[in-house]
Amino acid sequence: MSNTRTPLVEMRDISIAFGGVKAVDHVSIDLYPGEVVGLLGHNGAGKSTLIKILAGAYQADHGDILINGEKVEIRNPRDARAQNIETIYQTLALADNLDASSNLFLGRELLSNGLMDDAKMEAETRKIMGRLNPNFRKFNVPVSALSGGQRQSVAIARAVYFNAKILIMDEPTAALGPHETQMVAELIQELKAQGLGIFLIEHDIHNVMKLCDRACVMKNGQLVGTVKVDEVTDDDILGMIIMGKKPAKAA
Amino acid sequence: MTDTGQATTAPAAKRGIIDTLELDVRLLGMLVAFAAIALVFTIWTGGTFVSPRNVFNISVQAVPVAIMACGMVFVIVARQIDLSVGSMLAMCSAVMAMSQATWLPQAMGLEYGNPYILVITIFLGFAVGTGMGAITGWLVGYQRIPSFIVTLGGLFVWRNINWYTTNGQSVSLTDPHLLMFGGTEGVLGAPVSMVLGVIASVAAVLGLMSARRNKQSHGFVVKPVWAEGVMMAMVVGAIMLFVTWLSRYPVPEAKLKRLFEARGEVMPDGYTAMHGLPISVIILIVVAVGMTVTARKTRLGRYIFAMGGNPDAAELSGINTRALTVKIFALMGFLCGLAALIAQARLQSHGNDIGMLEELRVIAAAVIGGTALAGGVGTIYGAVLGALIMQSLQSGMAMVGVDTPFQNVVVGLVLVIAVWVDIIYRKRMGLTK
Numbered sequence: 001m002s003n004t005r006t007p008l009v010e011m012r013d014i015s016i017a018f019g020g021v022k023a024v025d026h027v028s029i030d031l032y033p034g035e036v037v038g039l040l041g042h043n044g045a046g047k048s049t050l051i052k053i054l055a056g057a058y059q060a061d062h063g064d065i066l067i068n069g070e071k072v073e074i075r076n077p078r079d080a081r082a083q084n085i086e087t088i089y090q091t092l093a094l095a096d097n098l099d100a101s102s103n104l105f106l107g108r109e110l111l112s113n114g115l116m117d118d119a120k121m122e123a124e125t126r127k128i129m130g131r132l133n134p135n136f137r138k139f140n141v142p143v144s145a146l147s148g149g150q151r152q153s154v155a156i157a158r159a160v161y162f163n164a165k166i167l168i169m170d171e172p173t174a175a176l177g178p179h180e181t182q183m184v185a186e187l188i189q190e191l192k193a194q195g196l197g198i199f200l201i202e203h204d205i206h207n208v209m210k211l212c213d214r215a216c217v218m219k220n221g222q223l224v225g226t227v228k229v230d231e232v233t234d235d236d237i238l239g240m241i242i243m244g245k246k247p248a249k250a251a
Numbered sequence: 252m253t254d255t256g257q258a259t260t261a262p263a264a265k266r267g268i269i270d271t272l273e274l275d276v277r278l279l280g281m282l283v284a285f286a287a288i289a290l291v292f293t294i295w296t297g298g299t300f301v302s303p304r305n306v307f308n309i310s311v312q313a314v315p316v317a318i319m320a321c322g323m324v325f326v327i328v329a330r331q332i333d334l335s336v337g338s339m340l341a342m343c344s345a346v347m348a349m350s351q352a353t354w355l356p357q358a359m360g361l362e363y364g365n366p367y368i369l370v371i372t373i374f375l376g377f378a379v380g381t382g383m384g385a386i387t388g389w390l391v392g393y394q395r396i397p398s399f400i401v402t403l404g405g406l407f408v409w410r411n412i413n414w415y416t417t418n419g420q421s422v423s424l425t426d427p428h429l430l431m432f433g434g435t436e437g438v439l440g441a442p443v444s445m446v447l448g449v450i451a452s453v454a455a456v457l458g459l460m461s462a463r464r465n466k467q468s469h470g471f472v473v474k475p476v477w478a479e480g481v482m483m484a485m486v487v488g489a490i491m492l493f494v495t496w497l498s499r500y501p502v503p504e505a506k507l508k509r510l511f512e513a514r515g516e517v518m519p520d521g522y523t524a525m526h527g528l529p530i531s532v533i534i535l536i537v538v539a540v541g542m543t544v545t546a547r548k549t550r551l552g553r554y555i556f557a558m559g560g561n562p563d564a565a566e567l568s569g570i571n572t573r574a575l576t577v578k579i580f581a582l583m584g585f586l587c588g589l590a591a592l593i594a595q596a597r598l599q600s601h602g603n604d605i606g607m608l609e610e611l612r613v614i615a616a617a618v619i620g621g622t623a624l625a626g627g628v629g630t631i632y633g634a635v636l637g638a639l640i641m642q643s644l645q646s647g648m649a650m651v652g653v654d655t656p657f658q659n660v661v662v663g664l665v666l667v668i669a670v671w672v673d674i675i676y677r678k679r680m681g682l683t684k
Contacts, residue, residue: 057567076569076571077566077567077568077569078569078571081569089567091563093561093564093568094561095557095627096560096561096627097556097559097560097561097628098560102557103564106553106557106570107554108569114549115549116550116553119468119469119471120469122469122471
């Protein structure tokens, strides 16, 4: 990636503390269009917290967020959505008692004459699910009745449907089987080709090497370093995660 | 039921009659229970239980609890509880009683019974109810105090401000315009009721047809025409039976004579008039339909259910759950005001103990009607049916001479059994929630 272009997202010097514990400590990361940036680190390293600040779930105590070079205020998830930032949470954030289309359009329901147009929303859901997961059939049951993979595809559909420019994926393959993992990998490649920027939180180092262009490693709330994935080995990245040491040769 | 509405052309498996009609099994269960109760008491009382007069009385008596139960469905679906509804009803009733009998006549120099006074009074009562609910909602939503605590406090606070407002005295209410809302004093008569029944039937049929067309326009499978016809026939039949039945309850002759005398006329010989639909029941129907539309077809309703299913997901979807909490409780408060108007009009007075223990009946009606205390699940029609079931039980037991303590014992048991049966049903059907 050439650094002369304006980054899609730039998070500058972000800090947040919860009751004295510095969950994120002066971290700066950026993301360019058509790029996948992996976020790595142990549990509790601060990856999810950092990303929740971008998604509007938390507000940073300190630091700036720039979208396309312009400073923006993201105070809540609505603000994030207004900036075309979509998030697939690790917990999926689905309302279990509602069906797939209600979840997909939650907060952005299609209306006709001021009332919700359920048939239209279901038709749109069938269209997008036909593309993402053609085996998906259970449109009229609460999502609590779906398998892990089916739930995941509902959450992914929700993020993709609304023309996201910036996509945050928090361990999107954690609950998936090999076949579904492959489908997510293909989807990431496809979205990348469309020019989306993707933040990918991922534990599996092989997925990172395969899917990401760059990797940011965090430890104890601090950024250990950002490396280009094709310039390092997986051992280098593991070293960063475990030891908190940046490999000497990396950029 | 998992394959309903699938975009395939031929239904693969044979489907049972209940599936084909797309009937809600839970609703069906409640209707069966309701019918069983009615049948037992009808036999026991030799038919008096289903007489037009008793059906009329049960309907009128159930209205305040049923109206509040509609609001309670939203509260419970959103994973909250409101223990203060009985006290809020009393508070609204106290304000309305004092304002029409004392405050406004003094302040405006008008006589008691002037229609302007009643209009302002009703507005005031609704405003007080909505305000009390909004305060509850703010404390729960923005200050994060558990609703159980806030409304338990509210139960004491509003009950006793009500006491203070009226000095603990009963206020007798005689304004005929007010009494219209109570039931027997405010009926539409047979002809108007029948016309309304026909209009409602036509509206129901048109509604079912437009829902079907909307589904078809998106290429979804719809139920067979005969099944649609059966549904329409059942709905129309229920509406018309209810209206016809109430239109067979005659107004007592002595009362008719009084009405004619009040107008300075003489009642012709052999003149009769029927009660027909009470205004209070029409108000309940309007509330129930309005709340059902809100629950199913508006964003507000969708967000309430989403918040009940997963508060975090609702929040992350950009829903302002705090403001939503205020709206839910404010709506509950407004409905308490409406219920207060109907309750005081029916009793023709405001008593210090009006609405006492109603919170328990309201919650019981919602729960018997299938609202899950865990949140996310509940229907308005279920709650109304729950209120009717409880009122029928109490009325029937009173008719056959069961003592009041045992009436309450039975209502309590029915509440527990209803939830128990529901849990067994869910287990059998493999539903987790």
